[in-house]
Amino acid sequence: MKKLFNVYCFELGNYFKSKSFVISTVIICLVAIVAMSIPGIIDRLSSGDGSDGEENEMSQTIAICDPQGMIQDDLILSYGKAEIQRMEDEEQVQEAVKAEKAEIGFVVKSASEFDYYVFNKALSDSAGQLFKELMSTSAKMKYCQDHNVNYEELMKLDAGNIVCNEKILGKDSGQNYWYSYALVILVFMIIVMYGMMIATSVANEKSNRTVEILVTSTSSSSLLFGKVFAAVTAIIFQMGLIFASILGSYKFNEDSLDGMLDMFFDIPAEVLVTFAVFGLGGFLIYAFMYGALGALVSKIEDLNKSAGTAQMLVMVIYFLVLFQMQEPDGIVIRILSYLPVSSYSAMFIRIAMGTVATWEIVVSAVILYASVVAMGFVGAKIFRNSTLRYGNPIKLTNALRGLRSEKNN
Numbered sequence: 001m002k003k004l005f006n007v008y009c010f011e012l013g014n015y016f017k018s019k020s021f022v023i024s025t026v027i028i029c030l031v032a033i034v035a036m037s038i039p040g041i042i043d044r045l046s047s048g049d050g051s052d053g054e055e056n057e058m059s060q061t062i063a064i065c066d067p068q069g070m071i072q073d074d075l076i077l078s079y080g081k082a083e084i085q086r087m088e089d090e091e092q093v094q095e096a097v098k099a100e101k102a103e104i105g106f107v108v109k110s111a112s113e114f115d116y117y118v119f120n121k122a123l124s125d126s127a128g129q130l131f132k133e134l135m136s137t138s139a140k141m142k143y144c145q146d147h148n149v150n151y152e153e154l155m156k157l158d159a160g161n162i163v164c165n166e167k168i169l170g171k172d173s174g175q176n177y178w179y180s181y182a183l184v185i186l187v188f189m190i191i192v193m194y195g196m197m198i199a200t201s202v203a204n205e206k207s208n209r210t211v212e213i214l215v216t217s218t219s220s221s222s223l224l225f226g227k228v229f230a231a232v233t234a235i236i237f238q239m240g241l242i243f244a245s246i247l248g249s250y251k252f253n254e255d256s257l258d259g260m261l262d263m264f265f266d267i268p269a270e271v272l273v274t275f276a277v278f279g280l281g282g283f284l285i286y287a288f289m290y291g292a293l294g295a296l297v298s299k300i301e302d303l304n305k306s307a308g309t310a311q312m313l314v315m316v317i318y319f320l321v322l323f324q325m326q327e328p329d330g331i332v333i334r335i336l337s338y339l340p341v342s343s344y345s346a347m348f349i350r351i352a353m354g355t356v357a358t359w360e361i362v363v364s365a366v367i368l369y370a371s372v373v374a375m376g377f378v379g380a381k382i383f384r385n386s387t388l389r390y391g392n393p394i395k396l397t398n399a400l401r402g403l404r405s406e407k408n409n
Contacts, residue, residue, distance in 0.1 A: 004225055097119050187282060270351065274348050274352075
């Protein structure tokens with residue numbers, strides 16, 4: 001146990017001393033903070049010119065061509081203090097906008113169609129949508145006038161006055177879909193990125209023959225388990241910093257973001273616990289796999305070929321689960337939720353979006369962690385048998401055949 005702890009501390013120290021690890025963590029945290037702050041910065045810049053977003057849209061100089069006289073000035077002014085320029089034809093509207101004599105222009109074709117002219121459309125431009133609402137209001141007022149109906153009374157009957165209090169007794173699959181999608185991608189990226197880091201570390205030590213010194217002072221099992229446990233700690237530390245940066249920045253800019261990401265911060269506790277339990281198990285089983293595959297090569301250049309088995313398996317599982325998210329109770333994802341190489345994401349999806357019994361979760365978790373232990377010992381044996389073998393890359397089938405021969409002997 002002491003040897004395992006020493007390897008763990010050494011490998012963890014390597015992560016924290018790694019420039020790439022530190023720089024990538026800092027960059028991701030800064031990007032998250034900046035991304036969360038952009039809406040607030042835009043709001044502050046917008047408020048700095050003395051007007052808010054809605055006034056910017058309808059407090060402009062408007063060129064309008066309305067041959068049939070359907071849109072009255074009073075109605076336009078009710079949407080903002082605009083300067084209205086009436087034009088005789090569409091060409092005059094285009095010229096006014098081109099010459100920047102008018103900021104926006106409208107050509108009313110009929111009661112249900114209009115052309116919207118703008119020279120440089122802003123990112124937050126909603127003038128077209130506002131004019132569409134304005135035309136709808138005008139059509140309603142015209143109808144009321146023609147049929148002797150009180151417009152204000154008609155508006156009181158608008159469905160907008162009806163309040164719907166939604167009471168979800170089960171799961172909101174529409175909302176859960178997006179954070180489930182995000183978390184599946186997250187665990188996929190963690191497995192691929194850190195798995196390759198473990199494989200690279202093993203291959204590096206073997207290629208520069210450092211492993212020959214290490215195996216004389218500690219066991220191969222301690223080396224592999226120490227590397228994997230150090231990677232888990234590094235992941236928790238890195239993800240914790242990134243999440244803290246996102247959460248802190250989101251809370252600071254909450255008003256500007258207007259609850260845009262609330263669904264990602266209101267994930268049910270049972271879903272988060274499931275993600276942590278199955279995500280950890282999924283990472284461990286692949287981490288041991290990557291570590292064993294890294295020991296099969298003597299040169300870093302051969303690593304991609306050796307680790308391709310794990311890479312392909314992770315990719316296939318990733319796309320299978322994503323394609324089955326539309327049917328969280330389907331037979332395919334139910335099968336995947338029991339397989340140790342896929343349950344880390346499939347069972348999580350079922351819990352977040354589908355219907356799953358408690359016994360199913362327990363059985364799946366037991367299978368997953370039993371497989372983690374088995375993969376750990378198998379990986380350690382492959383690691384031990386392969387670390388001192390140099391030359392051409394060892395085929396995985398030959399490594400497994402060697403384990404069977406060792407067992408028979």
